[in-house]
Amino acid sequence: MTASRIEITKDLTIPKLFLHQCKRYGRAKVAMREKEFGIWLPFTWQDYYDNVKYISLGLVSLGLKKGDKVAMIGDNRPEGLWTEMAALCAGGIGVWLFQDCMMEEVKFIIDHSDAKFFVGETQEEADKAISIRNECPKLEWIVWDDPKGMRNYHQDFLLSLKKLQERGKELDKKEPGLFEKTIAQGHGDDICLLFYTSGTTALPKGALLSHWNMLTMGQNLMSVDPCYDTDDFVSYLPFAWIGEQMMSISCGLQIGYTLNFPEEPTTAREDIRQIGPHVMFAPPRLYEGMTRQVQVKYIDSTWIKRTAYGFATKVGYKVANLKFEKKPVPWIWRLLNWLAYATVQKKLKDHLGMSRLRHAYTGGAAMGPDHFRFFHALGVNLKQIYGQTEIAGISIVHRDGDVKFDTVGTPIPETEVKITEQGEIISKSPSVFLGYYKNEEATKKTLVDGWLYSGDRGFIDEDGHLVVFDRSKDVMTLKDGRPFSPQYLETRLKFSPFIQEAWIIGDKRPYVTAVMCIDYSVVGKWADERKINYTSYQELSQKSEVYGLVQKQIEESNKDLPATARIHRFVNLYKVFDADDEELTRTSKLRRAFVENRYKDIVAGLYSDSEVVHMDTTITYEDGRGQRIKTDLHIQNVNV
Amino acid sequence: MAHADQENRAETILKIDNIHMYFGRVAALAGVSLDVEKGEIHSIIGPNGAGKTVLMNCINGLYRPQKGRVYFKGKDITDVKPHGRASMGLSRTFQKIELFGGMTVLDNIRLGRHIHLKSGIVSGSIYVGKTKREELESRKFIEEEIIDLLEIESIRNKTVEMLPYGLQKRVELGRALALNPELLLLDEPLAGLNLEEVEDMTRFILDVNEEERWKVTCILVEHDMGVVMDISHRVFVLNFGNKIIDGSPREVQDNPEVIKAYLGEEDLYSSRR
Numbered sequence: 049m050t051a052s053r054i055e056i057t058k059d060l061t062i063p064k065l066f067l068h069q070c071k072r073y074g075r076a077k078v079a080m081r082e083k084e085f086g087i088w089l090p091f092t093w094q095d096y097y098d099n100v101k102y103i104s105l106g107l108v109s110l111g112l113k114k115g116d117k118v119a120m121i122g123d124n125r126p127e128g129l130w131t132e133m134a135a136l137c138a139g140g141i142g143v144w145l146f147q148d149c150m151m152e153e154v155k156f157i158i159d160h161s162d163a164k165f166f167v168g169e170t171q172e173e174a175d176k177a178i179s180i181r182n183e184c185p186k187l188e189w190i191v192w193d194d195p196k197g198m199r200n201y202h203q204d205f206l207l208s209l210k211k212l213q214e215r216g217k218e219l220d221k222k223e224p225g226l227f228e229k230t231i232a233q234g235h236g237d238d239i240c241l242l243f244y245t246s247g248t249t250a251l252p253k254g255a256l257l258s259h260w261n262m263l264t265m266g267q268n269l270m271s272v273d274p275c276y277d278t279d280d281f282v283s284y285l286p287f288a289w290i291g292e293q294m295m296s297i298s299c300g301l302q303i304g305y306t307l308n309f310p311e312e313p314t315t316a317r318e319d320i321r322q323i324g325p326h327v328m329f330a331p332p333r334l335y336e337g338m339t340r341q342v343q344v345k346y347i348d349s350t351w352i353k354r355t356a357y358g359f360a361t362k363v364g365y366k367v368a369n370l371k372f373e374k375k376p377v378p379w380i381w382r383l384l385n386w387l388a389y390a391t392v393q394k395k396l397k398d399h400l401g402m403s404r405l406r407h408a409y410t411g412g413a414a415m416g417p418d419h420f421r422f423f424h425a426l427g428v429n430l431k432q433i434y435g436q437t438e439i440a441g442i443s444i445v446h447r448d449g450d451v452k453f454d455t456v457g458t459p460i461p462e463t464e465v466k467i468t469e470q471g472e473i474i475s476k477s478p479s480v481f482l483g484y485y486k487n488e489e490a491t492k493k494t495l496v497d498g499w500l501y502s503g504d505r506g507f508i509d510e511d512g513h514l515v516v517f518d519r520s521k522d523v524m525t526l527k528d529g530r531p532f533s534p535q536y537l538e539t540r541l542k543f544s545p546f547i548q549e550a551w552i553i554g555d556k557r558p559y560v561t562a563v564m565c566i567d568y569s570v571v572g573k574w575a576d577e578r579k580i581n582y583t584s585y586q587e588l589s590q591k592s593e594v595y596g597l598v599q600k601q602i603e604e605s606n607k608d609l610p611a612t613a614r615i616h617r618f619v620n621l622y623k624v625f626d627a628d629d630e631e632l633t634r635t636s637k638l639r640r641a642f643v644e645n646r647y648k649d650i651v652a653g654l655y656s657d658s659e660v661v662h663m664d665t666t667i668t669y670e671d672g673r674g675q676r677i678k679t680d681l682h683i684q685n686v687n688v
Numbered sequence: 689m690a691h692a693d694q695e696n697r698a699e700t701i702l703k704i705d706n707i708h709m710y711f712g713r714v715a716a717l718a719g720v721s722l723d724v725e726k727g728e729i730h731s732i733i734g735p736n737g738a739g740k741t742v743l744m745n746c747i748n749g750l751y752r753p754q755k756g757r758v759y760f761k762g763k764d765i766t767d768v769k770p771h772g773r774a775s776m777g778l779s780r781t782f783q784k785i786e787l788f789g790g791m792t793v794l795d796n797i798r799l800g801r802h803i804h805l806k807s808g809i810v811s812g813s814i815y816v817g818k819t820k821r822e823e824l825e826s827r828k829f830i831e832e833e834i835i836d837l838l839e840i841e842s843i844r845n846k847t848v849e850m851l852p853y854g855l856q857k858r859v860e861l862g863r864a865l866a867l868n869p870e871l872l873l874l875d876e877p878l879a880g881l882n883l884e885e886v887e888d889m890t891r892f893i894l895d896v897n898e899e900e901r902w903k904v905t906c907i908l909v910e911h912d913m914g915v916v917m918d919i920s921h922r923v924f925v926l927n928f929g930n931k932i933i934d935g936s937p938r939e940v941q942d943n944p945e946v947i948k949a950y951l952g953e954e955d956l957y958s959s960r961r
Contacts, residue, residue: 199898
């Protein structure tokens with residue numbers, strides 16, 4: 049495999065690499081698969097090439113010039129990646145939007161990025177683009193791909209992806225060789241992608257990444273954890289997230305593994321199981337979801353299964369802990385571990401789609417040690433990644449056999465990481481971005497002498513591992529003056545299957561309190577079994593039995609915490625935090641300043657003697673409609 | 689909505705000629721006549737007990753009217769049994785879901801397809817030649833036309849009784865479509881659905897009616913006046929077994945008798961919002 053490794057030079061671009069790989073594999077190898085109509089359909093590298101070529105020439109025929117932006121939105125599917133690659137091949141710059149972006153965000157990004165093209169998947173995305181078109185005068189063309197529901201759209205700025213490819217074919221006949229010629233003109237320092245970071249505080253900023261950034265990042269990651277072209281990867285997280293680009297483009301294109309696209313977002317879990325990927329990268333919430341799934345199934349299963357599971361996890365935890373401590377595993381535990389594998393873990397891993405998994409990465413937010421241990425006890429090689437969009441994805445990763453669940457690992461090759469005197473994490477590598485688009489001020493703050501200032505606080509421990517606190521502004525000070533990470537408490541709470549989200553308050557306050565969001569399906573089921581009637585999330589969350597249940601979870605988590613960090617009072621929120629309400633970022637991080645302001649009544653209630661908070665607020669639906677909610681929330685004390 | 693095809697008088701796909709239906713002495717339908725043209729969405733509305741479902745049952749053959757005839761594609765079908773009508777291209781969904789709860793979504797939909805499978809027990813058991821071809825075609829049809837249209841990929845292997853009500857309604861539409869019908873009777877497809885589900889279901893009905901692939905004529909019985917007035921080409925109003933009016937949504941909304949029948953609901957169009 050090393051023999052076929054491509055040398056990354058400043059001259060190399062993603063399109064050049066793409067061309068190289070298409071020639072190398074041609075019809076002999078499957079580049080990607082998509083599940084459609086219940087069947088996995090393969091696309092060879094030749095198919096990949098043909099599709100990209102004609103889309104690319106189609107864009108050129110519509111007037112795409114070097115440096116023009118192409119905005120893209122839609123679920124993960126081959127056409128999405130083809131369009132991105134096509135835009136890059138024509139010298140354009142790709143801008144991805146999250147599928148669930150609200151109209152305002154779409155408008156901001158399209159306008160700010162000066163996008164000339166908009167490529168959407170279905171009628172829904174086309175509608176979004178059409179409705180903002182008047183306010184974004186630079187937007188010239190809207191392309192769609194799924195004909196469903198598009199029968200009554202005849203505007204002359206609308207075009208189907210098929211028509212676009214036909215235009216490309218015509219241009220190819222007129223000017224053969226144009227596609228290759230354009231690719232040859234590219235340079236590694238050219239900008240390839242413009243990423244809008246979700247930002248926990250301000251308006252999104254557009255990070256500019258070059259081909260060189262993306263390719264060196266992939267190379268350096270894979271020199272730590274090699275991938276092979278026989279591997280399978282499932283692409284199901286938004287392309288607008290740097291992590292997905294890093295796996296599909298930076299690594300995927302370089303090594304040539306097969307990308308698999310699920311049928312629909314709703315079938316992803318089932319489809320992952322069918323594929324059984326070798327590599328996986330997901331934000332913590334997905335792993336948290338899997339843990340919850342296992343815990344819930346456990347509660348439901350028979351006595352014998354529960355006993356077997358109990359045995360297997362006990363052994364798993366013991367062995368995992370020995371490995372964490374880098375101690376040898378005695379033969380008796382090895383034998384027991386084999387037994388645990390044969391009876392429980394093998395099956396369980398198969399259900400989670402993890403039976404062939406070599407490396408599982410998590411990143412993008414903090415992950416609780418409980419979840420971390422859970423996967424290692426299952427025998428899954430889960431590793432933390434640390435990085436940010438501005439460094440083309442990642443800069444730090446755990447090494448095999450050197451995983452510490454309270455750290456994020458050590459830097460990948462060609463990467464330097466330092467801590468400033470103020471405790472801020474800064475890094476330097478070939479993958480550090482070029483700056484923010486049309487935002488000199490932010491660029492100056494973030495990029496100083498080639499060092500990338502992350503805004504995160506942390507330190508390097510005795511083993512050279514980086515430990516990340518939260519964002520500087522997210523660290524809170526307890527009553528006794530100790531700094532404390534609310535995220536640590538939140539992830540601990542979220543280990544309970546009944547808790548979906550938690551928000552810890554306590555900065556410079558007399559005691560720590562929490563706002564809890566129950567998991568509707570799990571608590572709902574729990575309530576059904578106890579014959580507790582409810583009609584909605586709101587009603588269920590306010591049941592006194594549910595309060596009792598949540599209190600038990602909190603007390604469990606309070607157990608081995610220092611007294612000042614224990615949660616004293618909590619309230620069950622009438623809804624789950626949602627990115628549409630701006631409470632979370634699109635990558636599901638809690639926006640503390642925002643919720644603190646939005647729920648100031650609740651915060652005030654938690655720090656008073658009252659037992660009830662009156663709420664009067666508006667929630668937003670995905671299509672932008674709002675609904676007013678008036679309700680009373682009960683506040684409960686915890687036995688500390 | 690597209691009235692263009694009304695000018696060149698499209699052919700009548702269903703003709704109900706003066707039917708009477710009595711239960712004992714109660715006249716559920718007292719001489720009702722109705723013409724449904726090919727390609728339209730023809731809604732039937734009326735207060736509870738007006739006879740809407742009885743009329744539906746007469747069309748699909750569950751009831752045989754005591755008087756009057758029913759013609760489908762020009763043929764008199766008054767004496768044809770429901771399954772006979774189904775194989776002629778007449779399909780329906782029910783007000784109360786009538787699926788096989790213990791079977792999977794896919795099996796329920798396949799069952800709707802059964803009427804079009806011609807191979808016999810012998811060739812069926814060895815899966816060769818015609819049977820194989822037929823099975824493959826049927827699979828392709830179900831997957832590409834129905835599951836994709838109704839967006840039920842993630843539940844295709846789930847048992848129906850485990851699904852929420854809104855999805856069950858969708859599966860029922862799927863089964864009705866598996867017949868590849870020319871005329872689809874929809875009996876309260878939106879009842880009991882939440883706002884989002886109503887929007888989805890309405891979109892599916894419009895797709896089935898307008899999409900080149902389907903072009904299915906629909907008879908819609910529904911209480912959601914917002915949707916009825918929005919998507920129907922024509923609306924037939926029934927009250928105590930008698931026709932009040934049969935006209936465009938506008939005509940119906942302006943009709944004083946209709947307003948009287950719907951006591952209190954003065955503006956029909958806004959009854960939902």
